[in-house]
Amino acid sequence: MTENEPSSSTTLQSDLIGARVAELKTDGKDIRENYIQTFQPLPKQNPEQRSVYYPVMVPPLPISKFVDKIDWKSVNKVKKSKPEIKKYCEDIKDNQDGFEAEVKVFRVLERMKQREEIIVLQSLEYLHSDYQIFVGDHSYIKGKKEGKPCDRDDNVKEGECDFVIMGKKYFVIIEVKKNKSDLGYGKLQASRTEKLILGIAEMLGSVIPPVFKVVVAPNEYKEPAYNDEKFRRWWKKNITDKASEKLQCPETFEETKNILLALRANKDNKWDKRRCSLGWNIRDIDEQLRNAIVTCEKKGVRNVNSNPGVVEAPPYVRDFVGIKYLTAEQDNTLKSKEKLMWINGPAGTGKTVIMCGKILQLALSYKKNKIVVITFAGEGNNANLYETALGNARVRYQTITGEFQDGWFTGVDETINAESRIKELYQVVIIKIEPEFINAPGHVEKISNLMASQTDSSVFIDDMQVFMNYFSYFDVTLRDFIVTLRKLSDEQHMWVACDMIQSLWYLYYGEQNYGEHLAELALLLDEQRVYLYKNLRNTYDISIVLEMSRDLHTAKSAARAKLCPKQEYGHFIHGPLITIHFMEGLCCDSSKILMKDLLINEFKMLLKTNDLDYTDIGIIYYDDYGFMIAQTAVETLRTEGYEMIPCKCWDCYSSEWPAVIAVLELEGDKDHDLRVLYTAISRARVKCSVLILHHPLSSDEDSLDSTDSEYYNEADDNIYRLLEKLEPVARLIEHY
Known part of the structure; x- marks a missing residue:
């Protein structure tokens, strides 16, 4: 060399x-x-x-x-007896401030x-x-x-x-x-x-x-x-x-x-190209949300929780529901000895988790305890959580469904009769009721009678707001319903979960007196009324948007605000910004083509790296227009090799997915439009894209009297105000 x-x-x-x-x-x-x-x-x-x-x-x-939202009220209660917890939480908050500063920059760049x-x-x-x-x-x-x-x-x-x-x-x-x-x-x-x-x-x-x-x-x-x-x-x-x-x-x-x-x-x-993809990150964040990873623990000390606002879930919730930690409010509700309980709370606050935990507690403590679970809403609804948890716990259960078939609602009487027979063989009966199933002559009364007949079983009613939406149409009142629950709770558990904000549209047009509903709920004892306010299911960013929507709902009514108390985010788990496509004044044909193309593009974007599959995506629509757009988009996707049809949902009060694409036509009904938008966004745990076609008042203004004109002008103002508020926390894309 x-x-x-x-x-x-x-x-x-x-x-x-x-x-x-x-x-x-x-x-x-x-x-x-x-x-x-x-x-x-x-x-x-x-x-x-x-x-x-x-x-x-x-x-x-x-x-x-640093995902914990520190409950400083709880910290201050123990600061003298456990000063090390206060110090640890302050250190966590210090690190969290640094992280949230980085998020501010991320958002403005985004x-x-x-x-x-x-x-x-x-x-x-x-x-x-x-x-x-x-x-x-x-x-x-x-x-x-x-x-x-x-x-x-x-x-x-x-x-x-x-x-x-x-x-x-x-x-x-x-x-x-x-x-x-x-x-x-x-x-x-x-x-x-x-x-x-x-x-x-x-x-x-x-x-x-x-x-x-x-x-x-x-x-x-x-x-x-x-x-x-x-x-x-x-x-x-x-x-x-x-x-x-x-x-x-x-x-x-x-x-x-x-x-x-x-x-x-x-x-x-650890090298992984998927860390750069949308799908992989959605799934990663979704896993954190579903497992309720909202606690901090001292390093090197096993099983020592350092956030007094968060507690370890009991074994039957941890092992069978898959939730590792609960907030103090959730834990107190689950431990309640009250047989009658009305759990009110906005989307994502863990109402179903607590209901499921109580069902498991009763079922596992005594095998002769009989339980009936009544759930409302369509695909992907809360019944899935109950079925999975009961299966994991090896509790014998059976699910029966009232369905819409051949243009008519069938199965009401069959459902009631089947429920009586099945209870003899199974410890838990889950009755899934489609919302369309309720809206037929006699069905509300029959469902009410079904509930009232449960003298030998505990009853758990989830998404009560869906059922309440039909009370005024069939001469049933909330007062009647609560009186029935009080009678039955002398012997058995009667627990109800309800998101009152999703019932505001019904309340406005049904009795138009929010004060009456406050009085009716006052029939319950204070300890029988629980409000969960911390959103744990959705990302921090979706929680903020839901809070803004709720504020617009309740801004001009003190009674509304009491029925739907203020909600807040329960953690600092962030996701992508909500994307809102907004179009106004487009002709019908142009809007159909544009909406379909936008839906297809958003759908393909989510599936780009195959880290998500079809069942991870919910396509939501609320009327014939949205249904037509979704169906046309699905047909186009099939011709391009997407063989499976993505999830679709007409009434989706309890359905939820990691990612949601919502197709909404808003026509100037101030309560209904905001409720639809609130419900659609709340269905997404991590990623949400909303396609809005808005018909402003101007086209029909001449045909309205002064009262109607004032109402619909306020409806348009509500949408514009919400979009203005959302601009700093969303990607707002206007189409011309």
């Missing part, structure tokens, strides 16, 4: 580096083509306008790091409209071995070894960047800190990531790209620092304009972007 000839070890090292770089380029290209979302140009008012895009977020939702295709990487981790390849020898930037040569092991994380924004001809590094005192270290982190990007570009032989570094502490601002319009102007002045000045060549750094995308597929030294 001559003096200038490389050694075999050097050659081997060079080959390994070359192989690693080639692997990253290939993986990044694959992620871009097959895993992340494709860019969708936003609608234009003028065809001559340049296309505008939302960024593609990778991952498509903020990573949930809503940023630009005339170029931008990819945003959140939480980009890179290993020492990869950093060494592109940067070479380097030093520690913090700690006892600060300034000394870095000697980490190859598979140890070298660093992490909060955000890397990849524009057409530039890169932006954003480090987010919870307070200004951390900004100095943030600058060091940003410089470390800058060296990585420049090193990648240099190794690939491209020109040196413009790299901008931003370090920010959004929690330090008292007013919303990330107003979309202010941020857009700041971005243009400080990023896009300066990038254009710095680089005039056509280089777009595609291979550099691909390598960064490939590096993003790593988390904790």
Whole structure:
């Protein structure tokens, strides 16, 4: 070997580096083509306008790091007897503030409209071995070894960047800190990531790209620092304009972007391209929500819960329902010894979980306890949870269903008779009643009689609001129903779960007197009325939207507000922003085509990486128009090779899915429109897309008297006000 000839070890090292770089380029290209979302140009008012895009977020939702919502009232109760819990919760809150600061930046980037295709990487981790390849020898930037040569092991994380924004001809590094005192270290982190990007570009032989570094502490601002319009102007002045000045060549750094995308597929030294996909992240978040992962525990101490607002679920709930933790309110309700219980609460607060837990408690404590469970609503309804939990617990049960067949409702009398026979063989009988089944002559009375006849069985009625919607049509009152429950509860358990907000439409048109309903509910003792207010089923972001919708429902009625008390989010598990497609004043044919195409596009986007399947998606519609759109879209999808029909639901008060696409036609009925929107959004645990065709008042204004005109003007105002409120917490896309 001559003096200038490389050694075999050097050659081997060079080959390994070359192989690693080639692997990253290939993986990044694959992620871009097959895993992340494709860019969708936003609608234009003028065809001559340049296309505008939302960024593609990778991952498509903020990573949930500190999910607990600390119950500070409970913490303060134990702060003297258990000061270590208060200290631990304060530490958790401190870390959570830092995480939520990062979420604020994620959201403003997610809503940023630009005339170029931008990819945003959140939480980009890179290993020492990869950093060494592109940067070479380097030093520690913090700690006892600060300034000394870095000697980490190859598979140890070298660093992490909060955000890397990849524009057409530039890169932006954003480090987010919870307070200004951390900004100095943030600058060091940003410089470390800058060296990585420049090193990648240099190794690939491209020109040196413009790299901008931003370090920010959004929690330090008292007013919303990330107003979309202010941020857009700041971005243009400080990023896009300066990038254009710095680089005039056509280089777009595609291979550099691909390598960064490939590096993003790593988390904790576990490589998986699916981490970049929408479907994988929806399923991951959905699992956290379904398991109620809403507690923090002391590290190194087993079974010591450090959030006094959260308790471990009893074994029969943990093992058979699959819920590991309960809120203090849920736990108190489950432990109640009251035989009559009216559980009121908005969507997602765990009403069905508590009902199911109580059923298991009764069934497992004494095998001769007979139980009848009555559920309302269509596909994917709460009966599924009861069936699964009872099956897991090996409790003998049977399900019977009243159905709509051959254009008429059949099975009422058969259902009642079957229930009597089946109770002799099974401990639990689940009666599933379709909403259409109720709305037929005599059926409300027969169902009421069915409930009243349960003198030897405990009765659990879920989604009571569905049944209440038909009271006024068939001369049945809430007072009558409660009196019946009180009589039966002398001997047996009578538990009811109800979301009163979904009954506001009925209440308005039925008796138009919310005060009467408050008086009727007052027939129950205080301890027999429970309100669950923490939403645990939906993501934090969906919970916020539901809260806004509820506020509009109850804004002008003190009695309404008492019937439907304020709800709040129960955790910090984030998901994608809700997408709202809004069209107004379009002709019928144009709206049908547009709605169908939007539905198909949203559906395909969810199934892009096959991490979700058809049963994970609910397509919701509320009228003949929505049904027609859904059916037409399904037929088109079938011709393209999608053999299975996705879930559809006409009345879906208790149905729920990881992802929902809702097709809604709103026609100026202020209570009904808001209730429909509320129900549709609440059905999605993680991802929700809403397609709205709105018919404003103006087209029929001349045919209305002054009272009607005032009512419908208020209806339009409600929708516009809600959309205005939603703009900071949703992707609102207007179609022209």
